[in-house]
Amino acid sequence: MSLTVIRPALVLTSALALASCATTAPQSAAAPPSLDDLARDYLAVQLAIGEKDPGYVDAYYGPAELKAKAEAEDAGMTLPMLQARVVALDATLAAIETVPGSEDAGRVRYLRAILSAAKVRLRMLRGETIPFQDEAEGLFGVRPEMIDLTTLDPVIEEIDALVPGEGPLNLRLNAYRDKFVIPAEKLRPVIDAAVAECKARTLAHIALPEGERFDLSLVTDKPWGGFNYYQGDYHSVIEINTDLPTRLDRAVDVGCHEAYPGHHVYSTLIERDRVNGMGQIEFTLLPLYSPRAIVSEGSAEYGVKMAFPGDDQMTFERDVLAPLAGIDASEIEDYYALRKATSDLGDAYYTIAAGYLDQTMTREEVIEALMKYQLASRERAEGSLGFLDTYRSYVVNYGMGYDLVGDYVDQAGEGETPASRAARWERFTGILANPTLPSDLIVEE
Numbered sequence: 001m002s003l004t005v006i007r008p009a010l011v012l013t014s015a016l017a018l019a020s021c022a023t024t025a026p027q028s029a030a031a032p033p034s035l036d037d038l039a040r041d042y043l044a045v046q047l048a049i050g051e052k053d054p055g056y057v058d059a060y061y062g063p064a065e066l067k068a069k070a071e072a073e074d075a076g077m078t079l080p081m082l083q084a085r086v087v088a089l090d091a092t093l094a095a096i097e098t099v100p101g102s103e104d105a106g107r108v109r110y111l112r113a114i115l116s117a118a119k120v121r122l123r124m125l126r127g128e129t130i131p132f133q134d135e136a137e138g139l140f141g142v143r144p145e146m147i148d149l150t151t152l153d154p155v156i157e158e159i160d161a162l163v164p165g166e167g168p169l170n171l172r173l174n175a176y177r178d179k180f181v182i183p184a185e186k187l188r189p190v191i192d193a194a195v196a197e198c199k200a201r202t203l204a205h206i207a208l209p210e211g212e213r214f215d216l217s218l219v220t221d222k223p224w225g226g227f228n229y230y231q232g233d234y235h236s237v238i239e240i241n242t243d244l245p246t247r248l249d250r251a252v253d254v255g256c257h258e259a260y261p262g263h264h265v266y267s268t269l270i271e272r273d274r275v276n277g278m279g280q281i282e283f284t285l286l287p288l289y290s291p292r293a294i295v296s297e298g299s300a301e302y303g304v305k306m307a308f309p310g311d312d313q314m315t316f317e318r319d320v321l322a323p324l325a326g327i328d329a330s331e332i333e334d335y336y337a338l339r340k341a342t343s344d345l346g347d348a349y350y351t352i353a354a355g356y357l358d359q360t361m362t363r364e365e366v367i368e369a370l371m372k373y374q375l376a377s378r379e380r381a382e383g384s385l386g387f388l389d390t391y392r393s394y395v396v397n398y399g400m401g402y403d404l405v406g407d408y409v410d411q412a413g414e415g416e417t418p419a420s421r422a423a424r425w426e427r428f429t430g431i432l433a434n435p436t437l438p439s440d441l442i443v444e445e
């Protein structure tokens with residue numbers, strides 16, 4: 001997949017450094033604000049936006065008084081006032097003098113990238129309609145490519161030949177896949193076993209702080225498939241939505257994504273290294289609509305490949321999870337061949353999502369396109385519209401994040417030797433433990 005990544009504005013430190021060498025004394029004797037003060041201002045304004053936009057703050061475990069203040073002041077706060085606060089804070093950050101490549105320069109760069117996304121989100125909250133691609137670019141720092149859906153017709157034909165039976169392909173495919181649905185009474189033990197394996201495989205490569213933990217529950221009636229509510233103190237509350245039948249491969253997918261080495265590990269490493277290690281308070285708030293999401297969702301999605309390289313996921317499901325679930329896994333190789341073939345359809349999703357959100361397609365046309373080019377059942381197609389209604393262009397973070405993180409990590413070493421695996425894990429961990437923006441992941445060809 002080709003993509004365009006927005007490079008964040010360079011912090012122009014040289015001109016400022018020159019100015020500070022001038023012989024004339026500065027007009028104001030007031031000390032410039034410290035980065036720690038500005039990080040608090042950043043938290044305050046982000047929390048204030050979160051009061052207007054439920055879900056905007058994905059998680060917050062910083063000072064409680066900042067949250068209480070945002071709540072108390074909310075009634076008197078308007079969206080234009082918030083926009084002005086964001087613009088002013090960004091201007092202050094832009095004027096800060098930092099040494100290129102220094103820790104401070106990195107903090108300023110990261111904060112400004114998040115504030116840039118906040119400006120776009122505030123425009124949306126004020127009622128502006130932003131086209132899908134521009135919205136994704138503004139919020140997440142990546143521009144999804146639109147494709148002509150009919151170019152996927154040959155892929156659909158190939159998949160058609162792989163799926164037995166007669167009738168519409170999406171129905172045949174889903175009927176075939178549903179042979180691998182985990183019986184409801186086995187769901188919990190299967191997911192627990194999957195998460196335990198994801199954890200063991202992750203801990204073999206990443207040292208996590210003592211006391212890190214998660215609570216996991218199965219829920220229904222949500223617009224998402226799974227959610228990690230990071231609590232701070234190395235603790236995640238994970239919910240997995242079981243509205244739709246859960247297939248065997250989803251147990252590992254969701255275990256890696258939400259927990260190890262996905263969201264739980266990402267938030268834990270950032271808290272340990274950035275918040276506790278360096279006192280960088282800005283990282284106690286996880287902004288949902290920001291370029292952070294590309295790394296968060298990308299590492300969570302690619303985390304499956306990290307923990308289960310090669311055929312490991314298939315063999316683990318065949319040998320461990322299928323017996324636990326009471327599922328006949330004799331055809332699991334065919335199941336995985338189909339999983340691989342359908343992954344080539346991923347690019348179509350953004351085009352369809354754009355059609356839906358930009359209203360260039362009717363709801364029924366969108367459902368038809370999802371059934372034809374994502375091979376979804378009508379039920380799953382309709383279900384995915386709920387996610388788009390709620391999170392809009394956030395969908396780009398999964399596939400584009402996977403590609404960006406995957407290409408970046410794989411550059412450390414291909415193949416399955418212990419050395420190349422170790423090199424990939426080191427790169428992967430580096431993305432998680434340091435503030436990483438989409439532009440950092442661009443692989444130079």
Ligand SMILES: [Zn+2]
Nearest residue numbers: 257263297300
């Ligand atoms: Zn996620």
